[in-house]
Amino acid sequence: MNPVLQLFQALIGQEMGAGAPPFSRWLRGVMREVEEGALTMEFTVRPEMANPVGLLHGGMQCAMIDEVIGMTAATLGRSGFYYSLDLHVDYLEKVKVGEKVIARSRILRQGQQILHAQCDLVDATGKLISRGTSNLLNSSPPARPTS
Numbered sequence: 001m002n003p004v005l006q007l008f009q010a011l012i013g014q015e016m017g018a019g020a021p022p023f024s025r026w027l028r029g030v031m032r033e034v035e036e037g038a039l040t041m042e043f044t045v046r047p048e049m050a051n052p053v054g055l056l057h058g059g060m061q062c063a064m065i066d067e068v069i070g071m072t073a074a075t076l077g078r079s080g081f082y083y084s085l086d087l088h089v090d091y092l093e094k095v096k097v098g099e100k101v102i103a104r105s106r107i108l109r110q111g112q113q114i115l116h117a118q119c120d121l122v123d124a125t126g127k128l129i130s131r132g133t134s135n136l137l138n139s140s141p142p143a144r145p146t147s
Helices: 003-010 022-027 058-074
Strands: 030-035 038-044 082-091 100-110 114-123 128-138
Touching: 003 030, 003 058, 022 058, 038 058, 058 082, 058 100, 058 114, 058 128
Parallel strands: none
Antiparallel strands: 030 038, 038 100, 082 128, 100 114, 114 128
């Protein structure tokens, strides 16, 4: 049994609430789909997430991508905590305040300690807004063979 996966699956259709970390609550993402190694969340662009011209700020896109990739890593049910070694984001389109963005993340490669993941932000029509890739390191060292 994978308790994190079960917890996330129980949250489908819900906004991140009281049990979530403060930043997750602030983003107000709604869980849409969860499976081991893949996760989809929906966000509504609020005025406090926008740049001066009313578009979703690039830093917010990066934060959403990082958040969803981290949650996706947790769906694997491994011991330890995964933290980002790097994060690369390509900004491809724009989205306005009041619009929804959908973050679709998946683990592309699983090593013993390092994961490689990708997250796409798309608008309600499916148009690609930005794509992020990240390498994450597990905080728990791998078990060493005993001789």
